[in-house]
Amino acid sequence: MTILGSLDTKSFLPWIDRHAAKLGLEQRISHADQARIELILAGPIELIDAMEMGCSLGPINVWVEDIQRAEAVDDTV
Numbered sequence: 001m002t003i004l005g006s007l008d009t010k011s012f013l014p015w016i017d018r019h020a021a022k023l024g025l026e027q028r029i030s031h032a033d034q035a036r037i038e039l040i041l042a043g044p045i046e047l048i049d050a051m052e053m054g055c056s057l058g059p060i061n062v063w064v065e066d067i068q069r070a071e072a073v074d075d076t077v
Contacts, residue, residue: 001048003037003055005065012037012062019054023047 009032016039020027025043032038039055041048048069056064 001039001041001052001055002068002070003039003064003066004035004068006063007032007034007037008059008061009034009037011059015059016055020051023051023054025051 013029013032016027016029016037020041023043025041025047027042028040030038030040041051052067052069056067058064
């Protein structure tokens with residue numbers, strides 16, 4: 001999952017960790033900067049859908065413009 005926008009990584013990355021844990025998803029951040037976060041997720045598709053929805057709403061201090069999803073070539077989390 002690639003999250004694009006105006007992203008405050010200091011608050012958004014811990015938020016992503018907590019949200020993924022609440023959903024029971026395995027996750028790994030492969031890239032993070034103020035404009036893009038690349039996130040690798042493993043778990044049931046319905047929970048990954050919920051993670052996408054949660055990230056699109058995110059914390060109040062981030063502005064998510066787009067979320068792109070693709071199947072991982074290497075699904076090692």
